[in-house]
Amino acid sequence: MESVIVAIDGPSGTGKSSTSKAVAAELGLSYLDTGAQYRAITWWMLTNGIDVDDPSAIATVCDKPVIESGTDPLAPTISVDGVDASGPIRTREVTSRVSAVSAVPEVRARITELQRTIASAAEKGIVVEGRDIGTTVLPAADVKIFLTASPEARAARRSGELKGKEATDLAATREALIKRDAADSGRKTSPLAKADDAVEVDTTDLTLKQVIECVVALVEEKRASK
Ligand SMILES: Nc1ncnc2c1ncn2[C@@H]1O[C@H](COP(=O)(O)OP(=O)(O)O)[C@@H](O)[C@H]1O
Numbered sequence: 001m002e003s004v005i006v007a008i009d010g011p012s013g014t015g016k017s018s019t020s021k022a023v024a025a026e027l028g029l030s031y032l033d034t035g036a037q038y039r040a041i042t043w044w045m046l047t048n049g050i051d052v053d054d055p056s057a058i059a060t061v062c063d064k065p066v067i068e069s070g071t072d073p074l075a076p077t078i079s080v081d082g083v084d085a086s087g088p089i090r091t092r093e094v095t096s097r098v099s100a101v102s103a104v105p106e107v108r109a110r111i112t113e114l115q116r117t118i119a120s121a122a123e124k125g126i127v128v129e130g131r132d133i134g135t136t137v138l139p140a141a142d143v144k145i146f147l148t149a150s151p152e153a154r155a156a157r158r159s160g161e162l163k164g165k166e167a168t169d170l171a172a173t174r175e176a177l178i179k180r181d182a183a184d185s186g187r188k189t190s191p192l193a194k195a196d197d198a199v200e201v202d203t204t205d206l207t208l209k210q211v212i213e214c215v216v217a218l219v220e221e222k223r224a225s226k
């Protein structure tokens with residue numbers, strides 16, 4: 001069967017990661033979490049004392065960290081300079097700084113190139129999730145999905161996840177989410193946006209299973225017509 005490239009974009013908490021992993025596993029495809037790569041470079045900047053409020057300081061060093069992504073949807077990995085970064089990239093500090101770091105054009109150029117290399121190496125195809133995959137990273141993707149959900153649903157999903165880890169408050173989660181969406185949508189270089197030819201799926205009132213089924217059906221339809 002021919003390889004297939006699936007781009008899944010959308011704001012935080014719309015279900016990109018859970019949907020992408022499940023679709024890739026079901027269809028035997030690779031999986032790439034591009035947000036994890038931006039989180040990894042942000043974590044490296046913070047641990048190396050780079051001033052993340054200074055775009056030129058970020059641009060000067062952004063080629064240094066070696067970022068590696070494992071693309072098995074059943075066990076995705078992310079490492080920086082050979083060190084497993086899957087835990088540290090999810091802290092609140094990284095989450096609050098990642099939009100600023102990922103807005104720097106040199107960071108985007110570097111990470112975009114990495115993403116294209118990984119996608120072209122995936123023999124059977126790949127599901128790539130992020131913010132600008134359908135618009136910029138892989139504009140020729142076979143299937144493009146743009147997931148949305150109400151801010152209330154997204155905040156409830158996120159704070160459900162964080163419970164027990166870091167003190168959470170639904171209103172604070174909602175505010176932080178809206179702020180990050182605005183930064184990601186408002187940046188100059190490759191902002192969060194729906195590609196003109198992407199299928200928009202509002203997941204507010206859908207179960208995860210329904211979203212997965214919907215995306216699998218779209219991919220199978222595309223494969224059948226290829
Ligand atoms: N349709 C859905 N209904 C309810 N919960 C969902 C749905 N999709 C995802 N979730 C849950 O919401 C949380 C955030 O989902 P995730 O896939 O990480 O979103 P994203 O990658 O877009 O930030 C996870 O805990 C996930 O299990």
Ligand SMILES: Nc1ccn([C@H]2C[C@H](O)[C@@H](COP(=O)(O)OP(=O)(O)O)O2)c(=O)n1
Nearest residue numbers: 012013034035036038098102130131132184
């Ligand atoms: N393709 C991408 C993916 C993520 N980013 C940036 C912007 C996002 O706020 C951060 C973190 O993305 P991530 O998907 O991990 O965020 P959530 O899981 O939705 O909380 O990275 C990006 O600029 N471009």
